[in-house]
Amino acid sequence: MTIRQFGPWIAGAALIALPFVYREQYHLHLLILILIWSFAYTSWSMMGRFGLVSLGHGGFMGVGAYVTALLWNHLGVSPWIGIPIAMLAAALLAVIVAYPCFRFRITGHYFVLVTLALSGIVLQVITATRDYTGGSLGYTPDRTRGSHLLALQFDDKVTWYLIALGIWAIGLAIWRWVDRSMDRYALEAISEDEDAAAAAGVNVTWEKLKITVISALMTSLAGALYCQYQMFISPDTVSGISVSLQMVFAVIVGGLYVSLGPTVGAIITILLAEILRIGFGTKAVGWDNLVYGVLLVVFIIFLPKGILGSILERLKPYRKKRRA
């Protein structure tokens, strides 16, 4: 019965109770964005922590958002069915690209660049099919005239906050589940030395494919949620290389190897962007990315474990001493 056991439950209860006590719309909006992006960043870190650096996640996110919105607008398919279809589509895309990559041992730089091509393709396809997707001008899901629940469209920020919170918690649960599974050891062995892992009886292709598909499913869900919440998507905000890099950046800043690292990254990046936006107004265009970029470089050089990772590392010897 320590704080370690109860801590997450108390924190969870406090987070659920929050919107009923505090209802400031703008702050809730920020929290929702932080939760949705935290979930997306967490799903990137699932792969990233095992050395599978993907710049294709912008593509998965774009598939999640656009497939859901297109099915709703053109075929009237409810997002409740549309989101699973979108997730399946993203998973399929992931398998099509990742399976041959892993089968033919495309790793390191090559893997990064192949996934880069993937997010490039998704971006260009969205732009090219502008008759359906609105191209680079963006796309808006139609407002529902019927049931809000069926259309997954809520005007109420509290509802969205709870949905985002739930999804975020599920993301963390999946992270923990992977962290405690045998797959984690297999994947860590693979990231250290693929040949040695294969020789030790690890099915390299299968393990990597599994984590990639999980990650793609989660990322596309994040994209679909973002679309349903914002009710506006454009190729620049949910797909393409800059979104992929943004994910990498947030995760690295927060901490790649700890479960709450991506969340810390999301809090930092979104608050930073908002503070700059409010502080400088329209003059801030570009400044947020400038700060991002400089931070990214500085972090990779001086703090490769990220903020949370480094803090936890500092605390570790202290904690061990206390227990002994």
Place this chain on the structure above:
Amino acid sequence: MTEIFDIYLLEAMVNGILLGGVLALLALGLNLIFGVIDVTWICYAELVMIGMYGMYYLVQYFGLPYYAAAPITILLVALLGGLLHLLVIAPLLSAPPINQLLATGGVLFVLQSVATVAFGIDFRNLGIRLPVLQFAEMHFSYSRLLSFAAALIGMVLVYLFMTRTYVGTAIRAISQDRQIMALMGVDTRRIYLITSALGGALAGLASCLLVLQYDVHPFVGLSFGPITFLICVLGGLGNFIGGFVAAFVFAEIISLGGLFSDLEWGYVLAFAFFIVMMFIRPAGLLARRS
């Protein structure tokens, strides 16, 4: 009807070759850096973007003639390349390769936003419009021909530098074996710096050529950056000849794909071709099967 069609096809093919020249130049710069330092500069196209702004300001604000502004720009971007190496890559030389890649991704953000803050997001162009060459009912823009020729000359110069000078020989030797050359008394840090500056200079040359054809804006790098990486990977990272061949293959796909449909579909086709090729020949077009 078919005759006209063939003319268009031929025109697209020739334009593809002309486009390939500049792409090959970019791929050469990136391959050079990869081959020698074992680092991929994700921000390579952004260096080109900065160079394009350099050309724009030198020509439009300082009133320099194009041919005077070009060497200054090349020097400027070469300097930037050297600086990038000293500030970002050098401290990370012993870090995992992925960290180096991501750090240059951060530089990509920095360069894009510096350009946004400093120059605004308006599209700008040099205001130089070169005539269009008409040849057998086909139209070729003069600027494309010029860039093709300049890109070829640039590549020949690099080739001569690499094969005829002492430093060039050292660069080639390092790309073959990184550890041994340090033992042989070659100052690897100096060679790395020279290579980075040379890579920057190639980006500078490309920017002088691209500014003739395209408007410059802070995100212009994204329109040809990814293609450049794909070309390098398709040719085999660090393989100069492979990169050269792949540049023309890609340029043809984009150009011909754009002929039958929108330009975006040309790109989609090129990307898809790339992914398929990765599975058929993972180590690059010209790699020997082991």
